[in-house]
Amino acid sequence: MRRRAGVGAIQKHRLEQEKYREKGSEIQENQFQQMSKQLEVFRENLEEFATKHKNEIKKNAQFRRQFQEMCAAIGVDPLASGKGFWSVLGIGDFYYELGVQIVEVCLATNYKNGGLITLDELRTRLIAARGKAKKHQDITNEDLLAAVKKLRIFGNGFTVVPIGKGKWLVQSVPGELNLDQTLVLQKASALGTAWVSTSILIDDLSWNETRAQNALDHMVKEGLAWIDTQDTKETLYWFPSMFAECVSAS
Amino acid sequence: MAEISWPWQYNFPPFFTIQPHSETRAKQLEAWQQLIAEYMKASKKSTIDIRESQNSPLFHNASINRKLSSEALLTILEDMAKTGRAAPIDKSKNIWEVYWHSLDEWGNMIYSWASNNGLNNSVCTLFELQEGDNTVGEEFHGLDMNILVKALKTLEVKGKCELMEFDDSQGVKFF
Numbered sequence: 482m483r484r485r486a487g488v489g490a491i492q493k494h495r496l497e498q499e500k501y502r503e504k505g506s507e508i509q510e511n512q513f514q515q516m517s518k519q520l521e522v523f524r525e526n527l528e529e530f531a532t533k534h535k536n537e538i539k540k541n542a543q544f545r546r547q548f549q550e551m552c553a554a555i556g557v558d559p560l561a562s563g564k565g566f567w568s569v570l571g572i573g574d575f576y577y578e579l580g581v582q583i584v585e586v587c588l589a590t591n592y593k594n595g596g597l598i599t600l601d602e603l604r605t606r607l608i609a610a611r612g613k614a615k616k617h618q619d620i621t622n623e624d625l626l627a628a629v630k631k632l633r634i635f636g637n638g639f640t641v642v643p644i645g646k647g648k649w650l651v652q653s654v655p656g657e658l659n660l661d662q663t664l665v666l667q668k669a670s671a672l673g674t675a676w677v678s679t680s681i682l683i684d685d686l687s688w689n690e691t692r693a694q695n696a697l698d699h700m701v702k703e704g705l706a707w708i709d710t711q712d713t714k715e716t717l718y719w720f721p722s723m724f725a726e727c728v729s730a731s
Numbered sequence: 732m733a734e735i736s737w738p739w740q741y742n743f744p745p746f747f748t749i750q751p752h753s754e755t756r757a758k759q760l761e762a763w764q765q766l767i768a769e770y771m772k773a774s775k776k777s778t779i780d781i782r783e784s785q786n787s788p789l790f791h792n793a794s795i796n797r798k799l800s801s802e803a804l805l806t807i808l809e810d811m812a813k814t815g816r817a818a819p820i821d822k823s824k825n826i827w828e829v830y831w832h833s834l835d836e837w838g839n840m841i842y843s844w845a846s847n848n849g850l851n852n853s854v855c856t857l858f859e860l861q862e863g864d865n866t867v868g869e870e871f872h873g874l875d876m877n878i879l880v881k882a883l884k885t886l887e888v889k890g891k892c893e894l895m896e897f898d899d900s901q902g903v904k905f906f
Contacts, residue, residue, distance in 0.1 A: 593758070701752050701755075704755050707748075707759075708750065709747075709748050711747060711797050711798070712744075719744065719745045726742050726743065727739045727743065729739075
């Protein structure tokens with residue numbers, strides 16, 4: 482016959498449990514403190530590093546990219562806040578300045594491209610508008626992408642649309658492109674023709690006619706595409722943002 | 732043939748199809764109007780006959796095989812008429828005058844030329860204005876006679892000149 486546990490045993494067990502818990506939280510506390518200390522040291526080092534290389538970061542695109550990558554790897558965003566120690570560095574300022582210039586270029590070219598511009602054209606125009614000094618010229622596509630991402634705080638007015646093969650479009654009109662429209666842009670970019678048609682979308686993307694027509698109609702309505710009814714076979718939809726002569730026009 | 736530097740739109744095939752989206756169309760019409768005005772200015776012409784328009788390289792870009800249809804051209808010209816940059820001169824709206832300067836601007840240009848040359852209170856013939864040695868180098872030199880008369884009439888309304896008929900020609904007196 483099995484004896485049931487006595488009161489003494491239960492109390493003893495509970496006491497043990499409590500002690501374990503105490504010890505546990507003590508260890509946790511210790512670890513936490515250690516971690517904080519480590520993090521503090523790390524932050525200090527990173528700050529020191531950034532301060533020391535502030536000018537280098539501003540001037541040298543290669544260095545800037547690596548610094549960004551390092552920050553991204555450890556989950557720090559030097560652009561996230563104007564407050565705190567990062568503001569001392571002025572790294573954010575560099576990107577804010579770029580951001581303003583990006584907005585200017587987008588507005589200035591809106592009349593011809595309807596608010597869609599390739600990252601390459603954006604970069605060429607932006608560099609032309611900046612000073613002639615080397616540090617003004619040395620702007621990489623990564624810099625631009627980082628700056629455009631910061632512009633999101635203004636709502637969905639500025640978005641980056643990847644169109645494949647390391648190419649991007651920057652959209653500077655409100656209204657989000659849906660997946661189908663993005664695929665249309667990718668197709669036009671991949672073909673290198675600056676135009677697509679329903680039959681191309683049907684053949685290459687295996688869409689049905691309604692889906693293809695809807696996507697194209699929508700892009701015409703957004704002012705992103707122009708229609709051309711004079712082709713012998715079918716209606717063509719052109720994107721001025723990808724039309725070479727439009728891109729190079731002043 | 733007039734030599735002008737064609738804008739990028741001229742080689743952009745959909746430029747020759749009137750766009751359905753209103754904002755895009757507004758940009759398109761504006762670009763056409765600038766192009767037409769520039770072309771007419773360079774070729775020193777003032778009238779467009781819609782029926783013959785497609786013989787002109789302006790409305791037919793053979794290299795991309797695109798033409799501007801008569802209806803499309805009419806749309807553009809009617810839009811120009813709204814801002815006083817063109818006017819039909821026949822009832823069926825086939826023949827249009829294009830003003831790369833508004834009639835007002837032409838009038839003012841002629842008046843300031845007259846004032847600068849001390850011609851106030853004197854009379855000159857319209858032929859002198861149009862083809863005379865004194866106006867060589869002025870933008871209105873060689874301007875279409877009909878437009879010249881219309882421009883002077885805008886001045887007349889303002890009391891800055893008076894048109895007069897001679898036996899076989901017209902003249903104008905500036906005040």
